[in-house]
Amino acid sequence: MRNKVASYSAAPLIASAEARAPLSWAKRKKRLVRGEKLGASGVIGLTIVCLLLIVSVLARWLPIANPLAQNLHLLDARPSASHWLGTDLVGRDVFSRTIYGCQSAFEGVAIAVGAMLALGIPWGLAAGLFGGVVDEVLMRAADALLSIPPLILAIGVVAAVGPSIVHSMLTVGVISSPGIARLLRSSVLPVRRAQFVLVAQSLGVGRTRIAMRHILPNAMAPVIVQTVAAASQFLIVEAALGFLGLGVAPPAPSWGQDMANAYSFFTANPAATVVPGLAITVGAWSLSAFGEGLRRVLVRE
């Protein structure tokens, strides 16, 4: 490869390398702070995500009903002034449970994102840096993981080791890590051959340091974008597991589980089914809209 390059004149090579070089992080930060290129939907998405995060942290200090308190005199009530979205099958306040549901949703998402990055980043970095047989083996393993739907594998794990939201979301994260690995691998490949890496090598910088300080930061942008997009899907998977009764243990509030409970009394109080689902949709949409905005900010097209 390098011999081939040497036979051409250097000038156009450098020009084209500069054109394809990733944006600097300083420039990306500037764009992000100014809200440049994030777009209207990106800003709205980011705002809603922040709001949901704040609400889920502050839930216990908000002046709302206890999500676990049962009022057995008021079952499946329709929305009223005292219970904005009515009550569920054991008389708990649906509005309060929807607010608290944020917490378990984001906890599930955080577990899956953590697992996905912890596995996906070393995986993609190794495939991109070592190349050859290592690359081939790692990428075939990625294909295999990608051929099983996350929800199905999460159910498989529940069947194998019993219901646990931590195990299921860990599995969902692990099964999504090949996506990150593939992406990182393909963005490591051009950076690995960039001139600043060559310069660092010629200055005698160690291989680990080059990988961690020079290559990884310059290859991370697409991974960050993909992580936000994946978080949006994880939110839905977490809710789906709850909906199927395989999520957090009752009576903890959870959007998916509360929706399943409310659905069995749909005609009595439709709002209790509609609103948790709306919360999931809004959360997932905000994350994906923010992700798309982030793509415009971080990745040069």
Next chain:
Amino acid sequence: MARIVLHRLATSIVTVFITTVLVFALRYLFPGGPIQAMLGGSGAGQVTAKQLGAIKARLGLNVPVPDQYWHWLLNALHGNFGTSYYSQQPVMQVLRPRFVPSLELIVGSLGVSIVVGGGIGVLAAIMHHRRLGRAIVLATGLGLSVPDFWLATLAAGFLGLTWRIFPAVGYTPISQGFLSNIHSIILPVLVLSVVVGSILARHVSSAMTAALNSPYIRTAWAMGLPRRKVYLSCALRNAVGPVITFIPLAFAALVGGTVPVEHVFNIPGLGSEILSSVTNEDFPVVQAIVLIVGVIVALLNLGADVAMVAIDPRVRSAISE
């Protein structure tokens, strides 16, 4: 061409092999192991060492793990996935009647997604700068974020329970009349198509947009070709690639979607079977379903890649380089 296909076939075999190892290893991924899972959390403490040995011998767990895997794999290749813990019947016998309803849902949704989602994607690309194009982008973005199980409860709840337009739950097999069969699956098919159709619309629209911005389309405009000809005979071919590569992906997404959707509409397919098997702690059935799904997706991926090589000379030359 033949060499590319053979190479792709070899990689598929590796992929399927890794899938089988993964599915076999499911029980060993987390602490506890198969016996613990089978006994359930509560009963485990009361089992004597002798009983444990008997259970191990009956399940073939008293041999080394690689031997267990080999034995399991050979059986699975013959369609023998063991015996269901719950019904004590062969797993294949449990699963056989479950394939048709799920396949109907998946194929139906694939069809709807390709026709409607693909059409919307093409429209979004052509109307790129118009209001309609932007509305489509917004709608598909929303479609991607809607949980299918929520849509299912809304559809079954409002259309089935409150307004009684469609049957809220239940499945009528095709043997009891084609029309009533279609009537019973129309809502779940539409619900499943929303998410998958939105994803496809996005893929098709970005491929079409790229094509419409390319020099050969500019040439076509410059030559004065009529609008219909530019769109339909020059640009539309670019929508075929995304549709083909999308099919395996959509299949995987739809299989995931059938679990809650079959649950809500009470359709006796693979999705509701895997769910009830989890509740019954019937591991062999779940394991078989996960394996079958993984292998089908791997085969569809193989088929899609071969089809792309066959129809698109650009892919062919890119691979052989």
